[in-house]
Amino acid sequence: MLNSLRTIVQEVNAARDLQSVLDLIVARIKSAMNTQVCSVYLRDGKGAYVLMATEGLHASAVGKVTLKPEEGLVGRVATREEPLNLEHAETHPSYQYFPETGEERFSSFLGVPVIHHREVLGVLVVQQVEQRRFDEGDEAFLVTLSAQLAGVIAHAEATGVVAVGKGTADAKFMGTAGCAGVAMGEAVVISPPADLRSVPYQVVSDIDEEIAFFYRCLAAVREDIGRMGEELRTRLSREEQALFDAYLAMLDDASLGGEVIERIENGVCAPFAWAEVILEHEQTFASMNDPYLRDRAADVRDLGRRVLAYLQESAQSCRVYPDNAILVGEELTASMLGEVPPDKLVGMISVEGSRNSHVAILARAMDIPTVMGVIDLPYTQLDSRTLIVDGYNGLVVSDPSTQLKRQYKAIIKEEQALAKGLESLRDQPCETTCGHRLNLWVNTGLMADVMRSLDRGAEGVGLYRTEVPFLLRDRFPGEEEQTRIYRQQLEAFAPRPVTMRTLDVGGDKALPYFPIEEANPFLGWRGLRVTLDHPEIFLVQVRAMLKASEDLDNLRIMLPMVTNMAELEAANGLIMRAFNEVMEEGHRLVYPPVGVMIEVPAAVYQAREFAARADFLSVGSNDLTQYLLAVDRNNARVADLYQSLHPAVLRALMQVVEAAASEDCDVSICGEMAGDPGAAVLLMAMGYDILSMSATNLPKVKSVLRALSREQADTLLQDVLALTSASEVEALINERLTSLGVKRLYRPNA
Incomplete structure (x- = not known):
């Protein structure tokens, strides 16, 4: 069976079109399972199931036999979304006779649903004249092939949708x-x-x-x-x-x-x-x-x-x-x-x-x-x-369609108009109607980010991704090279603060010249774990940051993927060593603030201890959401489960703010959540001091926050914390902001 499975999968992957796949798979399964019939039924646009390929039934029935949901054994398999294995198919209450197929001769029946992304696309069936209950191996074989077929059908349907002349x-x-x-x-x-x-x-x-x-x-x-x-x-x-x-x-x-x-x-x-x-x-x-x-x-x-x-x-x-x-x-x-x-x-x-x-x-x-x-x-x-x-x-x-084109053209036009209208806010502070002040910073990685950030009123850099220069090279940049790169960033924003995150590779950020091969990279060797294991990389980078900050004094250093106090202490020890070395070389420096990124659940529960030892905390909401919900944020198959407004995420964010406040420690957030104007209202109400985002989103966030009071934001937060799902939170934010006459300017489900 394993050899048959491997061969069938290879042939299916090489087939030219969907009908070739269906014809091939029914022929190969019939032979491999030694049955007299193998058929595939696919769901049509009206939700019915149509016989699309068969080996054993009358070929003339293909494309003509159609079953509604719950009609016949095939309909039952599709409705219940589970295999149906029968020794006497004709005695089952759902059995229905279709004279076009000639199937009255077959007693044994095994049908499995073909499911893709929780959606039943069809049913795969084998039948036999002799009365026989198919064994567990047969069932497992057919289920495995139905899973393989599901992806092919889904892809073929998509291809058919966009095929020339069939759109x-x-x-x-x-x-x-x-x-x-x-x-x-x-x-x-x-x-x-x-x-x-x-x-x-x-x-x-x-x-x-x-x-x-x-x-x-x-x-x-x-x-x-x-x-x-x-x-x-x-x-x-x-x-x-x-x-x-x-x-x-x-x-x-x-x-x-x-x-x-x-x-x-x-x-x-x-x-x-x-x-x-x-x-x-x-x-x-x-x-x-x-x-x-x-x-x-x-x-x-x-x-x-x-x-x-x-x-x-x-x-x-x-x-x-x-x-x-x-x-x-x-x-x-x-x-x-x-x-x-x-x-x-x-x-x-x-x-x-x-x-x-x-x-x-x-x-x-x-x-x-x-x-x-x-x-x-x-x-x-x-x-x-x-x-x-x-x-x-x-x-x-x-x-x-014409309608969807019209809708998106309106969105594009509106965005262009908004961008123009928001230009006047560049030099305005992010201040609520009641005078509450919030700092809006930006996330950067390339020099191309700098001018756009300054043009849009950035008050500082909450996250400079130092790994970007590493990613765009075919070798580790040396100390002098890094110093020049970091100096450009620090000079461009001076006297505004620039928060430089130490090298954060691993997970989905791989350096071609420093490969990290792991079965589960997001739970593996990444972030601070890598640089603490390679202090030579860490020390060179910190020395370059410190040298670049001379006479500017606007550097802040941030440590990624911290999970325990020992890592913070080890990193602090290396930063102090680098500082002393650079000072001994004759550079005149101010010791920079050192902060911890809160990105994993462990850090949430130790936030108070980190706040007591660090100069600031900064929540990386992207990774924190990913780890709290056990959802890979780069996996399109589970994209709908990655919900930054999930109640568990909101409660974790509240806990971090409360822990920081108890130690009188500054706290910021630098994930994508900060750039969502609706979420930004909640973050301000929670007590975050700094929101750091992409330069593109900064004017939108500023516009919304300047249009309401802190009291209105606090009320919204309290109401949101009583909800039990991200969709409810999303709906309430939109409803409340609309009632206050504030447009969110963000379309999570356009």
Whole structure:
């Protein structure tokens, strides 16, 4: 069964379309389980279940037999969302006879639901004439395959939605927010070099020119292969030399080249046509029983990549970018970003990666709405299609309807108007109607953040991510190099304070030259744990910070991922050592305030002890929410469970403030929650001294806080703390602010 499962999964992953998957899976399951029938029923747009593929029932019934929910055994499986295993199917109360299928001959029945993200997509069924109760192994096998099939069906449905000529508007795909904001434009799909499985589908208008282009690329590859064969002739055996002749033969018009020409003549671009043909032949060889022939799959793949490299290089050199380009790729990189003219780039979407990927960091620095980790996005089908990027919700919409376009255009227009209207607030203090003053600081990582932060009235830096310069290099920056980088930040904001977090890598922030391989990285070696284990890295960084602060005296040092007092004491000892060393070298310094980040539940419960030993506390609400709720904030599959307004999170934030107040210690918050105007009202009421956020959100937060009194905020907080769910909290905030005549200017569910 394991071998059968492995083979079926490989074949399913290589299949071209959904119907191929369904036909393949019913045939393979019927054979592997030695049954007389295997069928797949899929839910249609009206909620009914349609027979879509079968081996054993009448083929003429495919597409015609439809069952409503709760109708027949299939409907029962779908409704109850659990397997149904029957020895005498015809005696079951839910049994229903469909003469079109010929299934009256079959007594044994095993059906399992096909579920994706809590949603039943269909039912997978096996049947047999003999009366038999399928055993646990059979059931487990079918359940495992239904889980595999669920992902394929979900992805295929999504692909069908955006396939050329078949579009149904408003196809939505969830990822995680990389950079807040909304953009609408035309997709520009960037695929990795010579990756056969990532070539975007494109149509061509000039078929003759495309064929000529394909022939030119083939000729170039033939020339390369011929030259390589000649250069290696004296070093290879006759059998090995034959490989080059085989390559040349495959490029012949009567072989692979001919198949590609047929597809181009149907209007498909040469790179996509070539990749499709190569993948089909690779799969044919890979599924052969003969080991020698099976190994030829690698030769086909190698040849495919060589030709594709020429096709892509030539196509890329003459690419014309639209004025409203939305860059889309499997994993976007900084170099891909650099290929698009800056004045034409309005949004970005990456199938892989997190909000801490290099490209997400650059997107925030450039203020480009971005969505990361859109795992089910059929991105190769999206080129030149209209997309909406909702960087608030981590949402991508393909082929939006006229109504949705109108809605998002209004949002974009409103944001532009708000940004203009809020410019007048730049030099105004963040002060409530009753005179309560709150400090609004910014989070930075690149020099590009600095000017935008100052333009929007930042009063300081609550989080300077020192890992960003490390992430954007291929080696550890030296002490002098770090000193120059930190000096630029400190000088730009002086005399305003700048809070520099010591190196915070691990989790989803990996340095390519300092790899950390762990099964569970978020609970592993990250943050202060890494730098305390490598004091040479920590000391160099702190020395650079201290030197950079000379004569400016606006440095604050913040320690990430602190979980116990011993870590704080060890870090303080190293900071003092670095300070003494730099002073002995002749630098004149003021010892900087040292603070602790509250990011894990343990730190919440020891906040009072940390407040007694530290100069300030700063809550990292992103990680704290993640750890309190046991939800990976970069995982789109559980994105709906990551709720910063969850009652447990709010109570933890209250506890931190109370602990800090008991020790007369300053307390700030520097996670994304601080940049949500509605949440900012609650944080002010709790007693946070400083809110630190992205520069983009600062004017919005200031506008809301200046529009109400501290008493109104306190009342809202008390009412919110009595609620039991994040959705209730969200609704009450919106309702209360609306009743006070305050617009939240933030759309968590636009």
